[in-house]
Amino acid sequence: MLGGETHYTTRPGLPELRRRLLGEIAQMGGPCHESVDSALITTGESEALFVALLGLRPQPGSAAGAYVGPCRYENIFRIAGLVPKHLREPATEGRDTRLVFREFESDPAAHEILITLSLRHDLPDVLFMGDKFAPGSSVGFPPCSIERTLILGNFDALPGLSAFRIGFLAGPDALVRRIRVWKQALSICSAASSQRAAVHALRTLVGGGEEA
Amino acid sequence: MKERAASPGEKATQSRSNLMQLAATMEDVISFGAGDPDLPTPPHIIGEAMRRFALDPCITPAQGLPELRRALAERYRQRKRLLFDPASEIVITNGAQEALFLTMMALVNPGDGVLVQDPRYSSYDQAIEAAGGRIVELPDARRRGFELNSEDVRRCATGARILVLINPNNPTGALIRADGVSGIAAAAREAGIIVVSDEVYEGLVYDELPCRSVAQCDGMRERTATVSSFSKTWAMTGFRVGYLAGPAPLIGAVTRLKQAVSGACPALPQYAALAALTGPQEPAREILATFERRRSMMMQGLDALGIPHSAPGGTFFIWADISGFGVAAEEFCHRLLMEHRVLLFPGSSFGSKWQGFVRISMLGSDARIAAGLARLGDFIHSITSNQSGGRTS
16 A cells, blocks of 8 residues: 555456466366456455356346355345246256356265256356365365356455455456456455455465566 | 347446556556546555554444444535434445445336436446346436536436436536536426435535535435545545445445445455545645646647547546547547557447547646647547548548
C-alpha cells in the first residue's frame, strides 16, 4: 500500500497471484493450466461460486447442475436464478442440466459419478475446494478434467489470510473468460491489499522471489 | 460445452476489458480509459488502516464494521440532514458496484421494468439481467447536455417499477442539478417507482454546485436506495469499499444476500474507509481541485481539436462526439490505441447506439494530458487526411 498499490488491480487479479495459484494447484495434483487467464481472484470462495453460476447459467429459472447433497451452497444457486438438483432425484440427467457441482471432500464414488456426468453430457464441472487450498500439502486431489473442471476455493489455509477474504477460481480459460465479466460487474476486482497479502503468503510459504 | 450468447451488457463489459488488456501489453500508453483516479490515496488513510488492522485483524459482520456504519450515518446527518440508523439502514459492500448489484437482486422481480439512463455504465445492465429485470431506456437528453429531467421519467414510467439514477453520470459527466433531482423524485413518487440512486461521484462535483440526494426529497427517503463509495472521492479504488443506505427492510435483504454471496468485506479496507471519513478532509478537496483543473485543460484541448464534447458538471469523464470523423467508436478506440498509444473507451460500450462517441477519463499529469491530446490530434489528422485523400483521388 505504501508503494501505491491502492487502486484497482488488473480486473481478474494480480498476474503474479494468478500465476502462483495455478502453479500450486498443479503441484497439489490438480489440473495444470499455463495461462494466467485460467485464474480469477475473487472476494472469498462464495463470490467465486456466485460469479461462476452467473457466467455458466443459461437463463434465470432454468435447472442447473447435479450435485451430491448435502450441499452448503444451495442458496447461492437460487440467488443466481438456478435450480439445484440432487443426484438421488430421477431428473438428474435431464437435458436441462447446466453444470456439475461437487465438493472437494465428497467420497470417491460421488466424485466418480459426477465427473462421469460432466463428461457424458459435456458440462462444466465445478469443484468446490473451500479452504483446502494448501500449498505444499498432498490433499489427494479428486479426478478433474482439464477441459471442464473449474476449481473454486479460498486462501484461508495460508497463515493470517482469513481476514483478507480472498478467494479464487481456476479452470479452462474459455470458461474463466465467460465468468470474469460477471466478477467485473459484481465488484470490479478484489481488494488490492488482500491480493498482495496472498502473494506475500505464497512467497513466504513456498519460496520464490518477487516476480518481474 | 453448451454456450449461450453473451448479453449486450456482457459484451460491453468485455469490450472495455479487452481494450484494457491490450493496453497493458503495450509500452508508453496514455490512459484516458479507466474510471480510476490516478492520484495517490491520502497517506493518513493508508497509515490508519494499517495501524488499526495490526491491532485488530478481525472478520467484521457481513453488514460491515459497526464503527464505519456509524461514521457514515453521522456524515449523512451533517451533510444532507438525512437520518439513517447505522444498525439497520446501512450496509458496507465490496465497492458501490456490489451494492448496486445486490440491490437489484433484492428489489427486482423477473419481468420488472427498470428505467435506466442512456448512455450508461454496462454493469447496470448485467445486474438487472442477473435479477431477471427488463431494461427500459430513458430518453438520452443529449439536447440538454444529458441532464435527465422529470418529463423524461414521466414519459417512460408506465409499467416501470424501479429507476436507476446515476448522478453525476458515468459516462457523460452530466450533473442533474438540485431542482432537477427534486422534479425526478416527484415523478418517481407519483408513479410509485423505487429509486436506486448511484451517487458514487457525489464528491467530484464542480463549480461548487451541490449534489442533491434523491433521498433528501419529499417522501423519498423510504423509497430510495442510495449507493455510494469511497473510491473516487478519496482516490482509493483498490480498497473496494462501497455502501448502501436505505430503508431497513431493503438493507436487511441486501445484507442477507451479501452474507451468502461474498460475506463480510475485508477489515483492512473498512478501516481505511473509516479513516477517510473521520480524518482530515483537505486531501479530498485537493483531489476535487485537481480534476476541476484537468477538466478545463481537457475541454480546451478538445475544443482546439474540433471535437464536440460534454461539459461535465461532475465525475472525471468527458463524453466526446467523434461522429464527424466517420469512424465507428470501436474502431476509433482500437486504432487510436494501436497507432498512437492512447486508451479511450468506445461509446458503444455504454449503449449500442453510441457508436459516434467516446468516453475520455481525465487521468494523468498535465504533461501527460497535453501529450495525450497531441496524440489524439495526430490520429484525427491522419484520419481526416486519408478521408480527404480518398475523396480527391
